[in-house]
Each structure stands twice: as structure tokens, then as C-alpha cells.
Amino acid sequence: MFDGRYSDPLADRSWQHTVGARRLAAQLGEVYEDPASGFVGALVRYDAATLSLEDRHGAVRIFTWGPGLMYEGEPVDLQRPTARAAAPQHHIGVSGMRVDPNQRARVARASRLFVEGKHDAELVAKVWGDDLKATGVVVEQLLGVDHLAEVVADFAPGPTRRMGVLVDHLVEGSKESRLVDALPQALTRDAVLVVGHPFVDIWQAVKPERVGLAKWPTIPRNVEWKLGICAALGWPHETAADTGRAWQRILAQVRTYRDLEPALTGRVEQLIDFVTEIPE
Numbered sequence: 305m306f307d308g309r310y311s312d313p314l315a316d317r318s319w320q321h322t323v324g325a326r327r328l329a330a331q332l333g334e335v336y337e338d339p340a341s342g343f344v345g346a347l348v349r350y351d352a353a354t355l356s357l358e359d360r361h362g363a364v365r366i367f368t369w370g371p372g373l374m375y376e377g378e379p380v381d382l383q384r385p386t387a388r389a390a391a392p393q394h395h396i397g398v399s400g401m402r403v404d405p406n407q408r409a410r411v412a413r414a415s416r417l418f419v420e421g422k423h424d425a426e427l428v429a430k431v432w433g434d435d436l437k438a439t440g441v442v443v444e445q446l447l448g449v450d451h452l453a454e455v456v457a458d459f460a461p462g463p464t465r466r467m468g469v470l471v472d473h474l475v476e477g478s479k480e481s482r483l484v485d486a487l488p489q490a491l492t493r494d495a496v497l498v499v500g501h502p503f504v505d506i507w508q509a510v511k512p513e514r515v516g517l518a519k520w521p522t523i524p525r526n527v528e529w530k531l532g533i534c535a536a537l538g539w540p541h542e543t544a545a546d547t548g549r550a551w552q553r554i555l556a557q558v559r560t561y562r563d564l565e566p567a568l569t570g571r572v573e574q575l576i577d578f579v580t581e582i583p584e
Contacts, residue, residue, distance in 0.1 A: 325381045337375075338357075338373055342581060344359060346438075355382070369384060412442050413579065414465040415464075415582070416467055417468045418443075420445070421448070424472070425443050431569075432572060435576060446469070453486065468575035469575075473500065474501065480500065499575060501567045502567055510558055510563060537550070
């Protein structure tokens with residue numbers, strides 16, 4: 305009997321599409337995909353009859369050698385390594401995920417993760433870059449949530465083309481919440497997931513002690529928020545270039561996901577799961 309979290313290595317998989325599958329010698333640490341379930345994982349161990357794949361959450365599934373899996377978007381007839389290679393040296397990445405520093409990027413998925421702007425994209429890339437590389441998720445910028453409806457329409461989400469969106473300051477009564485609520489349900493149902501954090505700006509998602517503050521200061525509404533933060537920190541705050549340099553100073557203090565507020569990290573993990581849980 306096999307635990308429900310695992311695939312039966314003796315199950316008949318002859319129904320899967322295998323025409324044109326090329327023979328490929330497996331390598332420990334390489335990432336393969338089961339198109340039937342959408343499960344994506346790295347090869348962590350094998351024996352004469354089966355191979356075990358481990359996904360980004362640590363879940364392991366067992367498969368049999370031969371056709372049925374995919375590698376970099378194409379079907380393969382997977383064969384045992386000709387010689388057992390040494391297991392790759394994994395380390396814990398800044399997102400908390402166990403990663404192989406030598407792993408090649410997966411072919412980009414049709415699904416995408418959208419964030420509001422450059423600073424959001426830079427933070428996501430710094431903390432979740434290894435996860436995104438392993439799962440083939442591309443991050444794109446909305447350049448402001450005001451354009452959200454247009455971006456959704458242009459992206460044309462569907463059953464195998466999902467869109468995950470991270471929105472700043474998504475709280476009840478905010479402009480952002482009204483724009484999200486106005487999205488057409490017929491277009492977004494099951495294909496678009498919009499989640500947000502409560503912070504005015506992505507800067508606030510960095511724990512304030514990382515920049516020497518007990519808490520992020522409250523900025524008057526008549527003051528541009530980022531310039532007000534720079535002034536409160538005693539940093540230059542006259543121009544957009546000043547805020548750009550300030551952000552780089554803040555970003556440099558982010559070492560791991562533990563330097564970020566859970567209200568952000570949980571939402572990013574939710575979006576990555578959403579856009580990767582379907583077969584490509």
C-alpha cells in the first residue's frame with residue numbers, strides 16, 4: 305500500500321501521450337514534470353525500478369523509468385543514469401526552500417506572476433529567485449495597479465494560463481480594493497488570483513529593524529510616502545534618484561525571507577503555488 309501523497313510506481317501509465325519522447329539519461333538534481341498531475345520535482349534518489357522526485361515543498365512522489373515524464377517542456381523516455389552521480393550539494397535558499405545552486409532554469413511557463421512595480425519585482429526576485437528558476441515562473445510588472453484590468457485582458461488567462469497578481473495596500477475601502485473588485489468575474493474565474501498585503505508600499509514589508517527602526521513611521525497624506533520615509537531615516541529625499549538609492553539600501557538589508565513580514569511572504573508563496581499547480 306502506498307501513502308496517498310505518493311504515486312504508485314506500478315500504476316499503468318500507458319495512456320499518457322508518449323509519441324516522440326526522446327531517450328534521456330536522468331541526472332540527480334535535474335527537474336522533471338509529470339504532465340498527468342502537474343507535479344514538478346527534482347530527482348533525489350532512484351533504484352532499478354523507480355525514481356523519486358521532490359518538489360519545492362519537500363513532498364516526494366515515486367515514478368517508474370521509461371516514458372511519461374517531461375523535461376524542459378518536452379516528453380522524455382527517462383532512463384537510469386549510466387553511472388550513479390554524486391548527489392548535488394543543496395543549500396537552504398533565502399526563501400527557505402532547499403535548492404541546488406547548479407540547477408538550470410526551467411523553461412518558462414505560460415502562467416505568470418505580476419507585481420506592481422520595479423521595487424516589488426526586485427524584492428521577489430531576491431528572496432524567491434531560486435523558487436522561480438526551479439518552477440519556470442516569470443515575474444512581470446503592472447507599472448501601477450490602475451492598469452490591472454487592461455493587463456488581465458491583454459494576458460488572456462485561461463485553464464492552462466494562470467495569472468497571479470500581488471497588489472500593494474489591498475485593504476478594505478482602498479483604491480486598490482475597488483480596482484480589484486471591478487475585474488470581470490467571467491474573465492478571471494479560476495484563472496486569475498489577486499492577493500495583496502496591507503502595506504502602503506513594498507518597502508514596509510521589510511521588517512523595520514532591518515533599517516534601524518522600531519516601526520515604520522506614519523507619513524502625512526500630503527507628503528509623497530517614499531520621500532517621507534527617506535526624510536524620517538535622515539537620507540537624501542529630494543528626487544526620484546534619492547528614493548531609488550534608498551530602496552537599494554533597504555533591499556541590501558534583506559538576507560532571507562525572515563527579514564520580511566509574514567503578511568507578504570505568505571501571499572507570494574500562495575501565488576507561486578497558484579500558477580504552478582496546473583500542468584503546462
